[in-house]
Amino acid sequence: MSFSLEAVSQRYITDSGEVVHALADTTLTVEKGSFVCVVGPSGCGKTTLLKILAGFLKPTGGIAAVDGEPIQGPSWQRGVVFQHANLYPWLTVRKNVELGLKFRNVAAAERRKIAEDCLALVGLAGFEDKKTYELSGGMQQRTQIARVLANDPEIILMDEPFGALDALTRERLQMDLLKISRERRKTIFFITHSVEEAVFLGDRVLVMSARPGRVVLDEPVRISETYGRILPGKELRSTPEFVELRDKIADQIYESQGDAAR
Amino acid sequence: MTINDSPSESTTTAPPDEHLGQSLKVASDHRHAVRMGRVRRTGLQLSVLMVFLAVWWLIARMELVNPLYLPSPGAVWDAFIQSNSCRAISETRTVCGEQNYYMWEHLIASLQRMAIGVGIAVILGPLAGFLMATVGWLNTALEPYLNFLRSLPPLGYIGLLIVWFGINDTSKNWLLFLAAFPPIVIATINGVRGVKQDSVHAALSMGANRWQVGTSVILPSALPEIIAGIRIATGFAWTCVVAAELNAGIPGIGGLAFTSGQQLQTALTIACIIVIGLAAVALDALIKYLGNVAVPWYGKA
Ligand SMILES: Nc1ncnc2c1ncn2[C@@H]1O[C@H](COP(=O)(O)OP(=O)(O)O)[C@@H](O)[C@H]1O
Ligand SMILES: [Mg+2]
Numbered sequence: 001m002s003f004s005l006e007a008v009s010q011r012y013i014t015d016s017g018e019v020v021h022a023l024a025d026t027t028l029t030v031e032k033g034s035f036v037c038v039v040g041p042s043g044c045g046k047t048t049l050l051k052i053l054a055g056f057l058k059p060t061g062g063i064a065a066v067d068g069e070p071i072q073g074p075s076w077q078r079g080v081v082f083q084h085a086n087l088y089p090w091l092t093v094r095k096n097v098e099l100g101l102k103f104r105n106v107a108a109a110e111r112r113k114i115a116e117d118c119l120a121l122v123g124l125a126g127f128e129d130k131k132t133y134e135l136s137g138g139m140q141q142r143t144q145i146a147r148v149l150a151n152d153p154e155i156i157l158m159d160e161p162f163g164a165l166d167a168l169t170r171e172r173l174q175m176d177l178l179k180i181s182r183e184r185r186k187t188i189f190f191i192t193h194s195v196e197e198a199v200f201l202g203d204r205v206l207v208m209s210a211r212p213g214r215v216v217l218d219e220p221v222r223i224s225e226t227y228g229r230i231l232p233g234k235e236l237r238s239t240p241e242f243v244e245l246r247d248k249i250a251d252q253i254y255e256s257q258g259d260a261a262r
Numbered sequence: 263m264t265i266n267d268s269p270s271e272s273t274t275t276a277p278p279d280e281h282l283g284q285s286l287k288v289a290s291d292h293r294h295a296v297r298m299g300r301v302r303r304t305g306l307q308l309s310v311l312m313v314f315l316a317v318w319w320l321i322a323r324m325e326l327v328n329p330l331y332l333p334s335p336g337a338v339w340d341a342f343i344q345s346n347s348c349r350a351i352s353e354t355r356t357v358c359g360e361q362n363y364y365m366w367e368h369l370i371a372s373l374q375r376m377a378i379g380v381g382i383a384v385i386l387g388p389l390a391g392f393l394m395a396t397v398g399w400l401n402t403a404l405e406p407y408l409n410f411l412r413s414l415p416p417l418g419y420i421g422l423l424i425v426w427f428g429i430n431d432t433s434k435n436w437l438l439f440l441a442a443f444p445p446i447v448i449a450t451i452n453g454v455r456g457v458k459q460d461s462v463h464a465a466l467s468m469g470a471n472r473w474q475v476g477t478s479v480i481l482p483s484a485l486p487e488i489i490a491g492i493r494i495a496t497g498f499a500w501t502c503v504v505a506a507e508l509n510a511g512i513p514g515i516g517g518l519a520f521t522s523g524q525q526l527q528t529a530l531t532i533a534c535i536i537v538i539g540l541a542a543v544a545l546d547a548l549i550k551y552l553g554n555v556a557v558p559w560y561g562k563a
Contacts, residue, residue, distance in 0.1 A: 056467075076467065080464065088479065099478070100469055103468055103471070131559070
């Protein structure tokens with residue numbers, strides 16, 4: 001599945017009656033199977049964009065579409081990984097991961113198997129019967145990812161999913177996510193405030209300006225292609241191409257914030 | 263780093279041995295302190311009770327107050343025992359309990375009224391609250407009347423209920439229902455409104471339909487508040503049942519307290535009051551316990 005935005009914009013009306021122009025006219029196409037990372041200063045409308053794609057929010061202007069069909073509301077074909085793990089504490093880890101399949105009336109035995117596979121994929125085999133609140137933050141985030149993967153959506157929308165994690169856990173989950181996206185050929189839309197993370201994960205990086213958010217830079221990432229192979233994280237991060245792109249993007253962000261000094 | 267490694271964040275860094283010993287000692291000191299604190303607190307509370315009983319006993323003993331007004335603790339105890347047993351009043355006749363029922367039967371009768379009135383409120387309250395929280399116009403239409411009903415003291419309208427439903431149990435059951443219903447509805451509305459939007463969004467993006475969102479996400483999310491509402495409602499209804507039994511309240515622990523007072527069996531009245539209080543505490547503890555069983559995640563997630 002691919003998706004597209006046609007002059008999509010969003011204005012919020014706050015409780016005090018103020019109009020907040022969160023998202024300026026945005027036109028964008030994301031191909032099937034691509035891994036698009038979005039960076040930008042906080043408050044620039046990244047989450048707004050994701051909510052529109054997820055179908056949680058109907059934009060006040062323009063049309064958001066999946067495979068040419070306007071988005072009418074949420075769908076299991078567009079899985080969402082939230083910034084906070086959002087697990088249901090009344091369900092075990094296993095039941096959380098099975099939930100989407102249960103909503104969709106998949107038979108119990110098959111649900112169970114898929115959930116176990118997905119938990120194993122994110123490195124949580126053996127934690128199936130734990131309570132969610134007994135898990136660390138990183139493990140909760142893995143569970144959330146497994147829960148989305150279990151549903152096997154074609155598009156995965158992720159909103160700063162690793163933002164609240166420590167550096168080590170974040171790096172592990174980045175590696176896991178890369179592997180999953182390559183194995184399963186998902187279309188991934190990944191929001192982050194870390195330029196480094198965007199360049200590391202994405203095969204395309206979008207930079208958004210401060211509010212009202214617009215895409216001010218749209219860069220392909222071709223480091224793996226340049227080297228003809230997938231580089232391990234540490235090696236990749238120290239290639240000149242990586243450093244160059246990272247700095248270019250960072251500069252663009254500072255520029256669009258109207259702050260030339262670094 | 264591979265995907266199949268055990269999660270790095272699950273392995274806690276093991277402290278060196280003396281460090282471990284240290285922290286074990288800290289933990290055991292802490293437990294000790296907690297236990298001591300609890301013992302000291304209970305001790306303090308018990309001594310208040312002891313002092314209270316002693317003063318009461320002394321006043322009664324020295325007959326500072328007419329025993330008709332203030333019988334001794336021993337007399338209250340005797341009244342309590344007597345109301346739960348049979349005694350011979352002549353060669354041929356024995357009397358059991360008070361007002362033809364043992365005291366525990368009076369208590370059970372009151373609890374039965376609670377079970378019916380509050381029980382129906384516990385079933386209908388969350389349903390009504392759920393509907394009001396999710397159907398906008400219904401809430402707009404009903405909220406002021408719900409608040410009006412809640413602010414009425416139930417004993418203010420018991421007279422009307424007696425006219426409508428007679429002086430016996432039906433009017434009392436209605437009273438308890440009407441007392442317990444509004445707090446449960448309001449707690450449910452607050453619980454449903456407080457459900458995190460992302461929880462609902464997550465379910466929708468996993469393919470849930472409206473019904474599934476309601477039963478799988480909103481209801482369990484709101485459960486802690488619903489249970490808190492039931493707890494408040496039960497306490498409130500208990501204060502009402504006792505008062506409602508002023509009229510035709512035998513059997514009933516409130517009825518017994520009232521009737522015995524009228525007949526100047528002051529010791530029995532005091533015994534009833536103590537039982538009413540203890541029953542309230544026990545009811546509250548029971549609901550609190552059931553709540554902890556139903557919502558083990560509360561406060562942890
Ligand atoms: N429901 C809302 N009502 C009013 N303003 C909102 C609402 N949601 C977001 N905003 C505002 O819109 C802007 C963009 O928000 P958001 O998309 O969350 O930014 P980001 O995710 O990039 O930090 C912010 O200024 C925020 O305050
Ligand atoms: Mg955001």
